[in-house]
Amino acid sequence: MSEKKSGSRQVPGKVLRFTKGERLSHWVHAVSFFVLLLTGWGILSEFSRPVLMIFGGVDVSRILHRIFAVIFVVVVVAMFFIKDPKYHWEWLRSAFRFTKADIAHIMAFPKEFFGGHGNYPAQGKFNGGEKINSLITILGSVFITLSGFIMWAPNVFPDQLVRIAYPIHDMSMFMMVAALMGHLYLSLLHPESRAALPGMLKGYVSEKFAKAHHAAWYEEVKNQEK
Amino acid sequence: MAKKMILVDGSKCTGCKACSAACKEWNDLPTEKTSLVKSYQSMADFTPNTYTYVTFEEKYENNNMHWLMRKAQCFHCDDPSCLKACSSSAISKTDSGFVVIDQDKCIGCGYCAQFCPFNVPKVDKTTEKANKCTGCVGRVENGLEPACVKICQPGALSFGNYDTMLGIAQARLAEVKKKFPNANLYGQNGQAGTTYRYILLDTPAAYGLPENPSTDLTLYLWKDIIRPIGKIAIGGAAAAVVVGVAINALKGNYKNDSHQDQHPIKREEEM
Numbered sequence: 001m002s003e004k005k006s007g008s009r010q011v012p013g014k015v016l017r018f019t020k021g022e023r024l025s026h027w028v029h030a031v032s033f034f035v036l037l038l039t040g041w042g043i044l045s046e047f048s049r050p051v052l053m054i055f056g057g058v059d060v061s062r063i064l065h066r067i068f069a070v071i072f073v074v075v076v077v078a079m080f081f082i083k084d085p086k087y088h089w090e091w092l093r094s095a096f097r098f099t100k101a102d103i104a105h106i107m108a109f110p111k112e113f114f115g116g117h118g119n120y121p122a123q124g125k126f127n128g129g130e131k132i133n134s135l136i137t138i139l140g141s142v143f144i145t146l147s148g149f150i151m152w153a154p155n156v157f158p159d160q161l162v163r164i165a166y167p168i169h170d171m172s173m174f175m176m177v178a179a180l181m182g183h184l185y186l187s188l189l190h191p192e193s194r195a196a197l198p199g200m201l202k203g204y205v206s207e208k209f210a211k212a213h214h215a216a217w218y219e220e221v222k223n224q225e226k
Numbered sequence: 227m228a229k230k231m232i233l234v235d236g237s238k239c240t241g242c243k244a245c246s247a248a249c250k251e252w253n254d255l256p257t258e259k260t261s262l263v264k265s266y267q268s269m270a271d272f273t274p275n276t277y278t279y280v281t282f283e284e285k286y287e288n289n290n291m292h293w294l295m296r297k298a299q300c301f302h303c304d305d306p307s308c309l310k311a312c313s314s315s316a317i318s319k320t321d322s323g324f325v326v327i328d329q330d331k332c333i334g335c336g337y338c339a340q341f342c343p344f345n346v347p348k349v350d351k352t353t354e355k356a357n358k359c360t361g362c363v364g365r366v367e368n369g370l371e372p373a374c375v376k377i378c379q380p381g382a383l384s385f386g387n388y389d390t391m392l393g394i395a396q397a398r399l400a401e402v403k404k405k406f407p408n409a410n411l412y413g414q415n416g417q418a419g420t421t422y423r424y425i426l427l428d429t430p431a432a433y434g435l436p437e438n439p440s441t442d443l444t445l446y447l448w449k450d451i452i453r454p455i456g457k458i459a460i461g462g463a464a465a466a467v468v469v470g471v472a473i474n475a476l477k478g479n480y481k482n483d484s485h486q487d488q489h490p491i492k493r494e495e496e497m
Contacts, residue, residue: 043313044313046315113470114474115473115477154340159340160442160444163341163442163445164444166337166444167444167447167452170448170456171456173456174452174455174456177460178460181466182463182466182467184467185466185470189467191480192479
């Protein structure tokens with residue numbers, strides 16, 4: 001995750017899409033999500049109980065699930081205030097703001113997803129599909145955190161609240177895992193969209209990719225550079 | 227083994243707590259520090275090491291006081307919420323009607339404790355295992371009555387085959403009703419009938435018991451709605467990814483990586 005020393009968002013042929021803070025948030029979220037998923041999945045179903053052996057059994061998993069839950073929440077929330085807060089808040093705002101161009105992208109999305117070519121206008125930094133993924137991540141994280149907090153201290157909260165927390169915790173997980181599958185496919189296995197991956201690894205995407213997939217954002221960056 | 231029933235006759239209980247002591251002895255449970263919680267009641271709730279205790283309510287009527295005493299333990303429901311809530315298939319029901327927790331399978335998640343309408347199971351924080359009355363299944367399966375029934379001196383506890391006991395319970399209730407008009411048979415309806423059944427001298431509410439014990443709807447929402455739908459959602463997403471990869475591979479999209487740099491508008495021209 002090295003970043004070019006230059007303060008500019010443009011190096012020859014490349015554009016900076018994600019700052020160090022944004023990438024750090026993404027990867028802290030991703031790694032802790034995986035640990036939480038694996039340590040929780042073994043509790044969810046007996047079929048997957050052996051998964052807990054990766055971590056050394058149910059007793060270690062119980063502790064790890066709580067440690068990573070704290071990292072999952074505290075580190076990512078802290079990033080909104082300490083590392084590149086501007087870009088974090090911009091992302092958060094954009095996820096709740098769907099433009100006509102975003103809707104058009106979402107309509108074209110199924111075709112694109114299955115290897116076809118849909119028509120959609122120039123997209124911003126986040127296209128319609130990415131905004132949906134962001135929205136699922138944001139809402140899922142909020143609900144899974146609140147329900148998890150209640151489940152952590154079942155004796156403190158009213159019984160009825162604890163009882164409803166269990167299905168909410170599971171529902172948030174199912175939503176996020178389904179979205180994650182699409183996310184992994186688009187970032188690793190989709191012939192066109194996987195060109196976005198370097199942006200989350202080193203921060204930069206190729207200028208060609210930026211023009212092709214996020215033209216509105218590319219124009220914006222170029223105008224700022226002037 | 228035939229279905230069993232234990233009748234707890236509130237009109238005969240003297241509150242001696244011998245049942246509680248016998249339970250500790252048979253199940254080899256350590257004693258705990260007790261205090262007078264209210265009236266003559268010495269335990270406020272179940273603990274991982276206390277499977278049964280006697281509740282005392284003092285009822286005042288026409289300048290007279292009489293006790294409502296009840297031996298509390300797991301009801302051993304016919305349709306147990308705890309069994310449905312258990313994450314580990316650790317809870318099962320015997321043919322004789324007792325609900326037991328397999329300590330080897332239990333991981334101490336506490337879901338059973340959360341969904342029990344009577345708040346019976348308690349999770350031991352050190353062993354991370356849920357504990358509750360076992361119904362002395364080891365004794366029952368070998369033709370003996372549970373330890374609490376065996377010790378009961380005033381004959382408030384009796385044990386036998388379900389049908390026989392139900393007849394005895396109804397006959398006894400008719401008798402008790404003459405003196406206590408509010409008397410009722412508790413454990414008949416809720417949770418599809420319970421193995422421990424009570425002749426209460428007053429309404430369930432007077433004993434602090436739920437009028438209609440039932441499995442919480444959130445448990446059905448969780449296990450019968452959210453989970454199956456969630457699994458379908460994940461299965462659907464996985465299938466979509468497989469189909470996506472297959473179509474891209476068939477179209478040869480992976481060979482022609484220059485696609486990624488094309489502008490969408492150019493694509494329109496292609497089409």
